[in-house]
Amino acid sequence: MSNELMESLARQAETGGALYDGRGGVDDAVVAPARRRVRRARTMRAAGTLGVTALVLAGGVAAALEWQGQRGEIAPAITTVPDTLDGITADDLRAGTTMRTLDDGRTGQAGILCTMAVKDNPYAGADFSRADSCPAVWVADEPLVEVTRAEVVVDGDGTVHVSWELANASGDPILVDEGTLSIALASDPDRVMSGEGYTAGDRQLIAPSLWSDAKNRVVQMEGDTSSATLAPGDTLAGDATLDPQMFTGLGTDGLLEGMSGGSIEPTLTLQVRIPPAGDAGTRELFLEASAVASITGSMDPVSAAFEGLEPRVDGETRADAQEALVCHVGEADNPRFQPDDGDGIASWSTPTCEAVWIPGGKLLELTDVGITQQDKFTSVIQWKAINVSGRTLDLDQASMGVSIDLGDVGYVMNSDGVSVGWTPWNGDSTRHALLSSESDPLSLDPGNPIAGEKTFERDDKALDAHGAVFVRVVREDDEDGTRELLLELPWSLAG
Amino acid sequence: MNARVRMLHAVLRERGQDLYARALLLTGDDAATTSLVERALADGLGRGHRPETAEDAEGAVWDALHRAFRRDKGDEPALAARATAMDEPDIREALRLLPRRERVAVVLRFADGLAATAIARTLDAPLKAVRADLASGARTLADERPDLRIDVEDAVEGGVEEAFSMTLDGGR
Numbered sequence: 001m002s003n004e005l006m007e008s009l010a011r012q013a014e015t016g017g018a019l020y021d022g023r024g025g026v027d028d029a030v031v032a033p034a035r036r037r038v039r040r041a042r043t044m045r046a047a048g049t050l051g052v053t054a055l056v057l058a059g060g061v062a063a064a065l066e067w068q069g070q071r072g073e074i075a076p077a078i079t080t081v082p083d084t085l086d087g088i089t090a091d092d093l094r095a096g097t098t099m100r101t102l103d104d105g106r107t108g109q110a111g112i113l114c115t116m117a118v119k120d121n122p123y124a125g126a127d128f129s130r131a132d133s134c135p136a137v138w139v140a141d142e143p144l145v146e147v148t149r150a151e152v153v154v155d156g157d158g159t160v161h162v163s164w165e166l167a168n169a170s171g172d173p174i175l176v177d178e179g180t181l182s183i184a185l186a187s188d189p190d191r192v193m194s195g196e197g198y199t200a201g202d203r204q205l206i207a208p209s210l211w212s213d214a215k216n217r218v219v220q221m222e223g224d225t226s227s228a229t230l231a232p233g234d235t236l237a238g239d240a241t242l243d244p245q246m247f248t249g250l251g252t253d254g255l256l257e258g259m260s261g262g263s264i265e266p267t268l269t270l271q272v273r274i275p276p277a278g279d280a281g282t283r284e285l286f287l288e289a290s291a292v293a294s295i296t297g298s299m300d301p302v303s304a305a306f307e308g309l310e311p312r313v314d315g316e317t318r319a320d321a322q323e324a325l326v327c328h329v330g331e332a333d334n335p336r337f338q339p340d341d342g343d344g345i346a347s348w349s350t351p352t353c354e355a356v357w358i359p360g361g362k363l364l365e366l367t368d369v370g371i372t373q374q375d376k377f378t379s380v381i382q383w384k385a386i387n388v389s390g391r392t393l394d395l396d397q398a399s400m401g402v403s404i405d406l407g408d409v410g411y412v413m414n415s416d417g418v419s420v421g422w423t424p425w426n427g428d429s430t431r432h433a434l435l436s437s438e439s440d441p442l443s444l445d446p447g448n449p450i451a452g453e454k455t456f457e458r459d460d461k462a463l464d465a466h467g468a469v470f471v472r473v474v475r476e477d478d479e480d481g482t483r484e485l486l487l488e489l490p491w492s493l494a495g
Numbered sequence: 496m497n498a499r500v501r502m503l504h505a506v507l508r509e510r511g512q513d514l515y516a517r518a519l520l521l522t523g524d525d526a527a528t529t530s531l532v533e534r535a536l537a538d539g540l541g542r543g544h545r546p547e548t549a550e551d552a553e554g555a556v557w558d559a560l561h562r563a564f565r566r567d568k569g570d571e572p573a574l575a576a577r578a579t580a581m582d583e584p585d586i587r588e589a590l591r592l593l594p595r596r597e598r599v600a601v602v603l604r605f606a607d608g609l610a611a612t613a614i615a616r617t618l619d620a621p622l623k624a625v626r627a628d629l630a631s632g633a634r635t636l637a638d639e640r641p642d643l644r645i646d647v648e649d650a651v652e653g654g655v656e657e658a659f660s661m662t663l664d665g666g667r
Contacts, residue, residue: 005643005645008643009602010606012585013606020512020516416620416623455622457615
């Protein structure tokens with residue numbers, strides 16, 4: 001042991017303690033930014049691990065998936081008006097609200113009125129954000145706010161840019177909470193969600209529809225409040241970036257492809273909170289305005305490797321097709337396309353991928369899988385597979401990850417290409433996989449084996465678990481990192 | 496004030512100095528230190544289940560700080576002006592020679608006295624990688640600062656399984 005190094009580190013540590021003291025200890029300068037981050041982290045609570053938040057909605061169950069932290073960005077709204085806090089408040093509007101239903105055929109100003117205990121109200125100091133399903137209401141006979149711009153641009157790699165503008169269409173100034181304004185893209189907005197669920201990000205939501213049933217709508221309550229007065233005719237404008245991974249979550253089926261191909265024109269809905277005259281209490285009122293978005297741009301054509309694939313669901317078996325995954329990650333989130341940090345050690349990501357079949361029989365077949373406990377802290381999984389396709393397979397032997405499914409254990413440990421813990425399936429047709437930053441192509445001739453081993457933190461539950469090995473397919477257009485195709489080799493150690 | 500915020504206050508009150516000290520040791524920059532501590536608080540207290548005890552909360556934030564630093568990529572800011580006595584070389588300059596993952600392993604090994612297995616648990620990292628980081632980091636430091644008399648083998652093989660307590664003077 002180097003006592004000299006220990007002492008040197010300890011002396012240096014004293015200056016860091018002084019930095020904390022200099023900030024005044026536990027006061028607002030230290031706590032306030034941390035509280036904001038904690039609140040944000042509660043919204044993005046799956047960063048780095050797998051997190052699934054199930055939200056029970058009236059009439060069904062929807063799940064909001066949040067994965068690997070911030071998947072999209074939303075820029076602050078730009079207001080054309082000065083911050084003079086004067087205008088119509090929620091107190092002015094609430095008294096005149098009437099019930100709104102999906103098929104009532106009325107027009108006017110749509111709203112959502114949520115009721116909650118003060119301790120659960122994010123605008124009254126509750127330190128968490130929430131998405132909720134609340135009663136839909138009519139707030140006025142004429143629109144108070146209108147969407148005056150709703151534009152969507154689809155990049156070649158599937159990144160989606162949304163820009164919008166909200167105008168005060170009434171004759172009176174309205175007090176709005178621009179800091180918590182959220183956007184939603186709905187592919188089929190005039191029907192009730194039928195259990196598909198939705199995917200939520202940071203003040204962003206993608207869903208077939210916001211109707212959780214014929215009387216209730218989903219609304220997001222996120223962000224830091226920032227009130228402004230919107231005078232008659234004045235506007236709020238903003239933009240948001242949604243990365244392709246966000247379109248792999250629940251309730252997003254076919255939306256990205258549909259927007260890119262021109263078959264879907266989604267409705268953009270802006271939800272803006274109207275602050276009360278005084279402190280936030282037990283009720284929160286949101287105004288909603290929607291418009292069909294105009295779409296420009298399209299995704300780049302896909303490789304032939306992605307053609308002819310058939311949808312697959314969890315637990316489905318077929319002898320005439322190979323289990324596989326399509327991971328639409330976008331190059332920005334593809335570890336193969338990240339800058340090399342030069343340490344020679346692969347980094348791995350755990351994207352959400354679509355489960356598919358490659359028709360025409362099995363390609364790779366596992367012949368051996370085993371887990372051994374190396375010591376008190378470490379286990380090793382070893383596996384071997386044979387090319388049974390009858391043809392040469394181009395595979396990436398550096399990108400072979402292992403998922404060990406322990407069921408509903410409430411945790412996931414991701415390290416070095418192994419994911420151990422919580423079931424990786426998000427729904428019936430999407431699941432998490434593993435992608436490496438490294439690539440080492442191999443042409444595997446028919447009948448030849450490929451093998452691998454991974455070390456992971458010992459977990460005795462793994463000994464009779466089931467899971468899968470993933471092997472990335474090397475394509476002719478491998479320099480395109482928008483999508484990846486993985487062969488999935490399921491295994492089970494149970495019984 | 497809800498339970499999570501009370502926990503935030505409690506962690507800062509009990510461990511604020513340690514957290515800032517460790518973050519500054521790792522980053523060498525005041526702004527980066529503040530950002531790292533805030534991220535650690537958010538990661539440790541904002542995600543998943545709320546820790547049940549103050550001790551659990553402190554541990555979660557402490558681990559989160561080191562994990563967040565290890566995950567960081569990109570350029571680092573220049574070292575802030577040295578705060579140690581002028582007659583002693585600044586240890587942070589030597590630490591800066593190490594990539595982040597080696598630096599955090601070396602700091603946990605020598606500032607906290609942890610063994611590689613304990614470091615791997617703290618960082619949620621493979622043991623093999625931690626041992627490699629310790630060996631490489633210790634070797635670089637030994638070459639750069641022979642006066643510290645670093646034993647590379649001891650860096651990899653030594654240390655204890657648990658940190659008993661953390662204090663500013665490095666005692667335990």
